[in-house]
Amino acid sequence: MIALLLATLTQSLTLIPLALGINLSYTLLRATDMTIDGSFVLGAGVFAQLVTMGISPILAFLVALSCGAIAGAFTAFLQNGGKVDPLLAGILTSFILYSVNMAVMGRPNINLLSTPTLFSGAFAHSTTLGWFSVALVVGLLVVAFYILLQSRLGLCLRAFGDNPALLSRQGYNVTYLRVTGFSLNNLLAAASGAITAQIIGYADIGMGVGMTLIGIGAIVLGQHLILPFIKKHYLRAGSELLAAFIGIALYFFILNGLLRFNINPIYLKLLLGVLLALFLRTATRKVSLS
Amino acid sequence: MKRIFTYLSLISLLLLTACGNKQTTANNNAPKPIQIGIIIPIEHPAMDEITRGFEETLTADLKQPIEFQVMRAQGDVNLQRSMILQLQNKGIDLYAPIATQPTEMTAAMIHDRPIVGLAALLPESTRAKSQLALVDDEITPTQIIQFIHAIYPTKTQLTLVYSNNDKMAPQVEEAIAAGKTVGIQVDKRMITALPDLYSIAQSLSPQTQGILVLKDVLVVSGIATLSQTASQKHIPLISADDGSVQNGSGFALGVKEYQIGVEGAKVAEQILQGTPAATIPTVKMTKLSVFINTKALTAQGQDLAAIEKEAAKDNYAIVDVTNQPVGDLK
Amino acid sequence: MSPLLQFEHITLRHPSLERPILDNINYTVQKGDCVVVLGANGSGKSSLLKLLDGRYRANDGKIILKNKNILSLSSQKRAHCIHTLTQSAKDNLFLDLTISENYQLIQKRNKADAIDSLADYLQAFNVNLATKLDVLVARLSGGEQQALALALAVLYPPEILLLDEHTSALDPKTAEHLMALTARIIHERHITALLTTHNVNHALAYGDRILALKEGCVHDCIERSDKQNLTAEMLMARCY
Numbered sequence: 001m002i003a004l005l006l007a008t009l010t011q012s013l014t015l016i017p018l019a020l021g022i023n024l025s026y027t028l029l030r031a032t033d034m035t036i037d038g039s040f041v042l043g044a045g046v047f048a049q050l051v052t053m054g055i056s057p058i059l060a061f062l063v064a065l066s067c068g069a070i071a072g073a074f075t076a077f078l079q080n081g082g083k084v085d086p087l088l089a090g091i092l093t094s095f096i097l098y099s100v101n102m103a104v105m106g107r108p109n110i111n112l113l114s115t116p117t118l119f120s121g122a123f124a125h126s127t128t129l130g131w132f133s134v135a136l137v138v139g140l141l142v143v144a145f146y147i148l149l150q151s152r153l154g155l156c157l158r159a160f161g162d163n164p165a166l167l168s169r170q171g172y173n174v175t176y177l178r179v180t181g182f183s184l185n186n187l188l189a190a191a192s193g194a195i196t197a198q199i200i201g202y203a204d205i206g207m208g209v210g211m212t213l214i215g216i217g218a219i220v221l222g223q224h225l226i227l228p229f230i231k232k233h234y235l236r237a238g239s240e241l242l243a244a245f246i247g248i249a250l251y252f253f254i255l256n257g258l259l260r261f262n263i264n265p266i267y268l269k270l271l272l273g274v275l276l277a278l279f280l281r282t283a284t285r286k287v288s289l290s
Numbered sequence: 291m292k293r294i295f296t297y298l299s300l301i302s303l304l305l306l307t308a309c310g311n312k313q314t315t316a317n318n319n320a321p322k323p324i325q326i327g328i329i330i331p332i333e334h335p336a337m338d339e340i341t342r343g344f345e346e347t348l349t350a351d352l353k354q355p356i357e358f359q360v361m362r363a364q365g366d367v368n369l370q371r372s373m374i375l376q377l378q379n380k381g382i383d384l385y386a387p388i389a390t391q392p393t394e395m396t397a398a399m400i401h402d403r404p405i406v407g408l409a410a411l412l413p414e415s416t417r418a419k420s421q422l423a424l425v426d427d428e429i430t431p432t433q434i435i436q437f438i439h440a441i442y443p444t445k446t447q448l449t450l451v452y453s454n455n456d457k458m459a460p461q462v463e464e465a466i467a468a469g470k471t472v473g474i475q476v477d478k479r480m481i482t483a484l485p486d487l488y489s490i491a492q493s494l495s496p497q498t499q500g501i502l503v504l505k506d507v508l509v510v511s512g513i514a515t516l517s518q519t520a521s522q523k524h525i526p527l528i529s530a531d532d533g534s535v536q537n538g539s540g541f542a543l544g545v546k547e548y549q550i551g552v553e554g555a556k557v558a559e560q561i562l563q564g565t566p567a568a569t570i571p572t573v574k575m576t577k578l579s580v581f582i583n584t585k586a587l588t589a590q591g592q593d594l595a596a597i598e599k600e601a602a603k604d605n606y607a608i609v610d611v612t613n614q615p616v617g618d619l620k
Numbered sequence: 621m622s623p624l625l626q627f628e629h630i631t632l633r634h635p636s637l638e639r640p641i642l643d644n645i646n647y648t649v650q651k652g653d654c655v656v657v658l659g660a661n662g663s664g665k666s667s668l669l670k671l672l673d674g675r676y677r678a679n680d681g682k683i684i685l686k687n688k689n690i691l692s693l694s695s696q697k698r699a700h701c702i703h704t705l706t707q708s709a710k711d712n713l714f715l716d717l718t719i720s721e722n723y724q725l726i727q728k729r730n731k732a733d734a735i736d737s738l739a740d741y742l743q744a745f746n747v748n749l750a751t752k753l754d755v756l757v758a759r760l761s762g763g764e765q766q767a768l769a770l771a772l773a774v775l776y777p778p779e780i781l782l783l784d785e786h787t788s789a790l791d792p793k794t795a796e797h798l799m800a801l802t803a804r805i806i807h808e809r810h811i812t813a814l815l816t817t818h819n820v821n822h823a824l825a826y827g828d829r830i831l832a833l834k835e836g837c838v839h840d841c842i843e844r845s846d847k848q849n850l851t852a853e854m855l856m857a858r859c860y
Binding site: 256 | 362363364365366367368369371372373375376379390391394395397398399412413415416418419420455457
């Protein structure tokens with residue numbers, strides 16, 4: 001049981017920034033941003049390429065985050081002032097990003113096994129210290145994200161998702177908010193990609209496939225479990241964070257748990273899919289009532 | 291009501307998963323078999339062949355009982371990570387990931403157990419940190435060009451069809467360079483999608499004396515198109531893997547996937563007998579095979595005898611795959 | 621009294637319609653006036669308001685507000701001087717935000733000092749919102765939503781307040797309350813307002829002047845002095 005929990009914890013940890021990013025786009029901005037599939041790989045690829053070139057891991061990490069943000073800004077730009085559906089714009093960007101990622105990486109797979117990374121020193125010391133350093137970086141991102149949610153910008157992004165037309169009539173620059181929102185969520189996805197690459201030992205062109213859907217599934221799952229118990233709306237930002245954590249952890253808990261039954265992985269995906277569909281059904285029912 | 295049902299189903303699922311991992315601690319008294327974890331990243335007949343070669347050779351050679359745990363990740367990176375973690379929990383003695391990407395992931399996650407990467411190519415420097423041994427299955431385009439030149443010493447014009455896959459670019463360059471040294475001009479034609487293949491096949495240079503395809507997934511999946519052209523023009527279609535020969539290529543110089551497993555099993559044996567994995571040099575596939583399709587060769591107007599003669603000279607095994615169903619290479 | 625807002629030759633066309641939606645409208649609004657715009661459905665009264673807040677773009681003409689043609693201003697600059705309330709709460713408020721978050725968005729935009737107590741401020745609007753500051757606006761009743769929208773609209777009084785049938789989605793009693801509240805607030809605070817309604821009684825009771833539109837043209841202008849002699853029936857006859 002402890003092994004199961006540890007496996008869940010370590011797997012969830014690297015995807016928490018991604019979950020926060022999806023929380024931002026899906027819950028706050030109310031858009032399904034498929035760019036994330038591409039910017040996850042972009043973050044991993046840029047980071048891997050830069051550290052392979054001998055650039056310091058910290059700098060490489062920051063550049064990887066910025067590249068994610070630029071990809072998000074591009075998606076926002078494609079939406080052309082709200083006239084193009086964010087889903088379409090995101091799919092288009094993620095389509096383009098495949099070529100960009102290939103160009104950045106120069107090959108489909110960059111390996112980081114013998115390259116110094118943000119965490120390689122700590123992992124060389126001990127696995128516990130290694131995971132502690134990962135938790136530290138993820139923790140910093142979480143705190144920064146929480147401060148953002150509670151800030152004026154966070155409120156504006158939430159208002160943007162709720163009613164961009166009204167926000168515009170109240171005199172806010174919605175184009176700026178759209179660019180900021182999409183940049184931030186892809187920055188977080190790129191962070192997740194860069195951290196994942198360091199843990200799994202490589203950046204791969206195909207590593208982002210399906211990440212958005214896993215993330216949305218996990219978030220909906222988490223929110224469905226948490227939000228009914230949260231009556232105070234000033235706790236909303238905190239409970240959304242908690243929902244993201246619980247959702248992603250539950251996803252991996254179930255995945256790791258089902259694996260222990262020696263179920264054929266073909267049915268494993270079916271089972272996971274059915275479970276998520278069940279939650280999505282009940283969750284959407286709740287929304288349509290209110 | 292519906293929500294209660296959802297919660298109930300969730301809780302029961304969690305309980306089930308919590309109980310599920312108890313079944314692994316069943317028999318403690320029996321002598322503990324050697325546990326070997328095989329990680330298959332995606333469903334593909336070639337992967338199964340490698341696995342079969344590995345399992346059969348190791349079972350035959352080792353006198354101890356062995357338990358193989360085969361993990362199939364279905365192309366899902368997250369699932370693959372969970373599977374490696376699960377193997378780690380089971381206390382696996384040796385890991386055998388297939389292909390480069392799963393080998394990288396295993397090497398990044400497992401440091402205290404030996405790993406034999408099958409059909410994996412990684413820089414030597416990466417082997418230092420983990421106990422990693424490698425079996426590299428790549429054969430060079432130079433080997434293929436030289437073999438072609440030996441069979442057809444008079445041919446001077448070849449068309450190389452390849453896709454825009456990044457992995458192909460350096461191999462194409464190598465093929466062109468190798469062609470120059472033996473007096474063959476290699477004319478390169480790139481496709482970006484499968485439909486391109488048809489138009490390329492229709493617009494081949496009339497001087498071309500053969501079509502060459504490397505180990506290139508996209509082109510190989512459309513090999514039938516090129517096979518038709520080769521038959522019309524009575525020129526050979528030459529490739530670098532067995533699957534394309536089954537589908538209409540005349541012949542190929544390549545590696546039997548089963549053999550990769552066999553080589554991997556030999557490395558695993560050495561490790562289990564105490565040789566540190568990192569000290570074992572990367573195994574290159576020296577035992578090459580020539581796969582032939584007699585029907586296709588006849589249609590392309592090619593002489594089997596010349597191929598057999600050269601194969602015998604280079605000590606390559608001849609494998610006739612003419613009537614074998616696709617994907618089933620025993 | 622001085623002219624605050626002047627419509628000059630305002631024309632609005634829709635490509636699919638032969639007749640212009642608004643045809644050469646000229647009208648002047650004095651500072652502090654509450655002008656009621658009357659007219660049948662399709663007479664163009666809502667379109668007139670939408671031109672002001674930027675939801676529609678005029679084909680021709682000018683709207684002068686304090687010596688500036690507001691049609692050439694960006695929607696953000698326009699937002700500083702014009703505020704609109706419509707009948708639909710989702711046009712007026714962020715439904716998925718709380719009352720205090722809606723307030724924060726207005727307050728910060730105006731870069732004004734925060735008021736001491738939002739609860740105390742809301743007391744003046746007759747509805748008991750003070751205890752619900754952390755409740756999502758979507759959970760409030762229709763009357764509460766419109767009262768809140770009004771309260772937030774006049775928190776930092778705009779040059780022009782546009783009320784586009786803002787009571788018509790409410791039940792008659794609530795609508796009556798809200799209309800009385802609106803009239804009291806705009807008179808107390810000397811707010812210039814343009815109001816559209818189908819209720820001629822409201823128009824008589826609360827409008828300083830009445831502008832009647834018919835088929836996109838100015839049909840009738842009723843000044844403050846004329847208004848006293850009119851009954852609802854007479855107004856109905858004149859305007860429709």
